[in-house]
Amino acid sequence: MDESHRKSAERVRSEIERGVRPPSFRDALMAVPASERDAWVDRVLGLGELPSDGPDLPSGCVPYLPCPVDALLRAVDHAPVRASDVFVDVGSGVGRAAVLVHLLTGARAVGLEIQPRFVVAARELAARLSRVSFAEGDAVDLAERLGVGSVFFLYCPFGGERVTKLLSALEPIARTKAITICCIDLPLPPCSWLVLEPSVGPDLAIHRSTLHLSDRGLPA
Ligand SMILES: C[S@@+](CC[C@H](N)C(=O)[O-])C[C@H]1O[C@@H](n2cnc3c(N)ncnc32)[C@H](O)[C@@H]1O
Numbered sequence: 001m002d003e004s005h006r007k008s009a010e011r012v013r014s015e016i017e018r019g020v021r022p023p024s025f026r027d028a029l030m031a032v033p034a035s036e037r038d039a040w041v042d043r044v045l046g047l048g049e050l051p052s053d054g055p056d057l058p059s060g061c062v063p064y065l066p067c068p069v070d071a072l073l074r075a076v077d078h079a080p081v082r083a084s085d086v087f088v089d090v091g092s093g094v095g096r097a098a099v100l101v102h103l104l105t106g107a108r109a110v111g112l113e114i115q116p117r118f119v120v121a122a123r124e125l126a127a128r129l130s131r132v133s134f135a136e137g138d139a140v141d142l143a144e145r146l147g148v149g150s151v152f153f154l155y156c157p158f159g160g161e162r163v164t165k166l167l168s169a170l171e172p173i174a175r176t177k178a179i180t181i182c183c184i185d186l187p188l189p190p191c192s193w194l195v196l197e198p199s200v201g202p203d204l205a206i207h208r209s210t211l212h213l214s215d216r217g218l219p220a
Helices: 003-017 027-032 032-047 069-080 098-106 116-125 162-174
Strands: 086-090 108-113 132-136 151-155 180-184 193-196 204-209
Touching: 003 027, 003 032, 027 032, 027 098, 032 069, 032 098, 069 098, 069 180, 069 204, 086 098, 098 108, 098 116, 098 132, 098 151, 108 116, 116 132
Parallel strands: 086 108, 086 151, 108 132, 151 180
Antiparallel strands: 180 204, 193 204
């Protein structure tokens, strides 16, 4: 990594350690060549080797793999995630995506993670950031935590019946407010109250709820 980007990573890191959300975070990230942004983010957040999964991962649930920064940037821009949103990372691993989206947008971020030691790591990562929090458990059972969200992010945390269960848990929430579901590499089953945004990209899908009169300028 270029010396100037190494230095910018250290500067941003020290700001975060002081509990400051760097106002120029996005500019600093975008100044780094796309191919080096993942390494830059890992440096900023002090993330090392990929942690291994524990025995707590039920079958049908996907092991930890961080979402590439490029895909997260596109999700944030297409959703879009605004400072007034609550971003919920369904299957948040060590908290990288939730923290990154908070730093990029100022949105409150909530991570839901089934593997307890990842939750511990995520809480350590976000210790100084007041608007980022993590809950432990099977995301489909964390109805109260889901209920705070306006933008839901799924980097293929699970498949099959759990996805259907998650949509059932989100439906009552979508009756009270407009929600957006961003999926990376995860096709959703047919769902009568969601509309798929056309032509977003091969890996990213943006689904918008239609049950509530939208505050995002879309038809209810
Ligand atoms: C592919 S990783 C995505 C991590 C994170 N969203 C990111 O993009 O950096 C999937 C994560 O979902 C978690 N997970 C799998 N099934 C889950 C469930 N039912 N409830 C909560 N978390 C789950 C896994 O432990 C893993 O950390």
